[in-house]
Amino acid sequence: EAEVAQSPRYKITEKSQAVAFWCDPISGHATLYWYRQILGQGPELLVQFQDESVVDDSQLPKDRFSAERLKGVDSTLKIQPAELGDSAMYLCASSSGQITNEKLFFGSGTQLSVL
């Protein structure tokens, strides 16, 4: 079964450094989501793409976070500079985008630790 791929699996960085996470959705999936999950909380939506276009980035801290999906396939989420409070699991999810409100397929996530 096809899966959403994310890398790296773990990332340790010092505050003020730049970090980047990569996501490759299931082939053919038009909708891609980035979520942040702080320990003990549920996933929080950061950004949603439909193909290469941003549908919703209202919760993305744009002073330090950026996301792109240039060719409408894989996506990169960047943080610059990283802060201690950014330590969390970053999850990528995708769906076909063919119908509204369909199920999401999640990646394994990138666990970020900012020291």
Place this chain on the structure above:
Amino acid sequence: AQRVTQPEKLLSVFKGAPVELKCNYSYSGSPELFWYVQYSRQRLQLLLRHISRESIKGFTADLNKGETSFHLKKPFAQEEDSAMYYCALSYSSASKIIFGSGTRLSIRP
């Protein structure tokens, strides 16, 4: 604003006992509701959705619009049900999806 509330962080029941995981939502339109589950060392995955009116692994969930609830139920808990459970609300034509804070279900032998 849209919101999903799961009031219990942890629910511990004995094997064979009934289980009910609570979920309440806030949304003025017609909601699409889901339960996602994360087993130990596995990815977050869909358990069931209200529109399908299905039973998965013995779990069911009924949408109660009057009480704005979508509680997850199972009559007889099994040890393999131990996991994190997240209630999710999907809304708008752009399929925006938000999650509750999750409930950890622990089944005692």
